[in-house]
Amino acid sequence: MKITISEVSKYVGQEVKIGVWLANKRSSGKIQFLQLRDGTGFIQGVIVKSEVSEEAWNIAKELTQESSFYVNGIVREDHRSPSGYELTVTDLSIIQITEDYPITPKEHGTEFLMDHRHLWLRSSRQHAILRIRNEIIRATYEFFNEHGFIKIDPPILTGSSAEGTTDLFHTKYFDRDAYLSQSGQLYMEAAAMAFGKVFSFGPTFRAEKSKTRRHLIEFWMIEPEMAFTDHEESLKIQEQYVSFIVQSVLKNCRMELKTLDRDISKLEKVQAPFPRISYDKAIELLKEKGFDDIEWGEDFGAPHETAIAESFDKPVFITNYPASIKAFYMKPDPDREEVVLCADLIAPEGYGEIIGGSQRIDDLELLKKRYEEHNLTDPAYEWYLELRKYGSVPHSGFGLGLERTVAWISGTEHVRETIPFPRLLNRIYP
Template sequence: MKTTINQVHKYVDQTVTLGAWLANKRSSGKIAFLQLRDGSGFIQGVVVKEEVGEEVFQLAKGLTQETSMYVTGVVRKDERSPLGYELNVTGIKVLHESVDFPITPKEHGTEFLMDNRHLWLRSRRQHAVMKIRNEIIRATYEFFNENGFAKVDPPILTGSAPEGTSELFATKYFDEDAYLSQSGQLYMEAAAMALGKVFSFGPTFRAEKSKTRRHLIEFWMIEPEMAFVEFEENLEVQEQYVSYIVQSVLKNCQLELKTLGRDISKLEKITAPFPRISYDDAIKFLHEKGFEDIQWGDDFGAPHETAIAESFEKPVFITHYPVGIKPFYMQPHPERDDVVLCADLIAPEGYGEIIGGSERIHDMKLLEEKLKEHGLDATHAYKWYLELRQYGSVPHSGFGLGLERTVAWISGVEHVRETIPFPRLLNRLYP
């Protein structure tokens, strides 16, 4: 019976064949222990000389790291194994011998590992991170489908920018200027006017010259947009969604979290509702904590967000930021003209902002004024966006969640470069 490692639990005491690679091995006299991987998981193969004979045993002892093979054996329960099972090997058929695999079970520098990212992905740790990423993606589709959202795909090439062009990658679109999308939000607003509740899930690009552990040049965003939804209801959707994906990872990725050494007691506390603190109160709090450098009207940096997050066990919403530090499309506070109806969701444990969201301006005249203030072209590039307020405008809200930061937080990984298969960083376009 040919199967995969994640399915061996169905075949206890039965003979199966796995297509696998050798991750590592050790031998002790007349027994060889093969650490096998097949993409679905890792399992130990035990080769006993007395049971397989001299030829198979010598073949097993001579296997090199990342050699590919078919391995046949009997599935046995083993409580000492992280998987709970091991394979008593009876036969091996080598498919391709791997020679001098560069990533050995020793310490390697970050740059070396990044240069060999195409091979580093095979490691047990990177496998665990990618499986958690996959579970978050799966749970995202499940959450939004179950809650009546339609998936819509906004364009990646755009003629306008939601948040200005300073951090955009520009290109020529025949005889016009175009940009790689930094957000699908404006298009999702149009989709929400047609379909009510929508979400997108795609790549976004920021030409931001940052080298921090929180930043990538290319990353993936989940961007829901909802018609007839105002500020408070928008926050409720966000906390329900984040709680859902965390609980899904806890349920379906126990082995991966254990591999990464993640403290799951911290994740078990992530259930809605989440605490909230206003920007005004956050400034006061930071002054009390000794951050005299931050003044009302300044945006928060990583140290400020971390200090605020440390006071809470759950993600925390920072609400009602000043108008001057937020994009043009955010709805002003009904009782204050200096702040907008927006919130950033800050993850615990120093992982920073994972969601930015707001109620959007739905009044056409106000939006015209804001476009003018920001020097944006309401007669051409943003004409269609303005027209959304001309034909049956309604209150509407949305948010964007950065996938890689969320993966980093949930998996407990230090740097976002490990949370995307092939990271694009300030000085890295290879591999």
């Protein structure tokens, strides 16, 4: 019976056939231990010389790293194995013998591994990280579908910047200028006015010349937008969503977390509600921690976010930033116009901001004023103004960066390992 490694628990004591690659092997005289993978998981195959044909034994001896073959064997329970199962090999059928596979079990430099990213994906560590990524994506769809959201796909080519910045990838759209999308948010606001609660999930692009471990040039965003929803209601959705995806990973990716040596006790604490701290209090906290140069009105960098997060064992919301350092569309606090109704969600353990969100301006005249203040005279923004002209309502939304979230939950230091083929300042290969 042909199965996958992920299905072996259903076939204990039975003989099965699996298409596999050889990840590694070792020999102990008359026994060979084959580390096998098939894309769904890893399992050890044990081949005993006295229990198989001479041909099968010799085939096993020929196998090199990443050779592909079909293996027949009997599934056994083995509590010493990470998966809990082992395969007693009865026969082998070669598909291809690989020669000179470049990524060996020895240590390799990061640049070498990135140059061979198409092969590095096969390693147990990269496999675990990207399976956790997949679980976060799966749980995202489950959460928003169960909460009445509709998925809407915003365009990737746009005629303007979502946030009025200059860090854009420019291209020609026939006879006019166009840009790769920085965010689908403005379009999601339009969709929310049609469907109430919506979310998008897609690639975004920032031409930001940053080389930090938190930045990618191309990354994926989950961007919900909600009509008839104020800032406080949005914060509750955010903490429920993040709690849900963390608990889903804990439930469905135990083996992957173990492969990565992730301290799951820290993830188990991630349950709504999350602590909150105002921007004002954050400034005070930073000064107490020795950041004497930080002044009110300045944005926070990675060291500041890390220092703030150290005071909490859950993700923490920093709320009510100065309007001067936030996007033009954020609604001012009715009680204090110099700050806006917004929040950044900072992950624990030094992983930084994973969510940025706010209540949006719903007043047409105020938004026109913000346009003028930010020099947004481009006709490409006219449609966005019209959302406030025809049936405007209070509405809020947020954006979660997938790769930073994967890095935090999986315990991966650099976001380049949390996306299959990272695009960095100095890398567009492979």
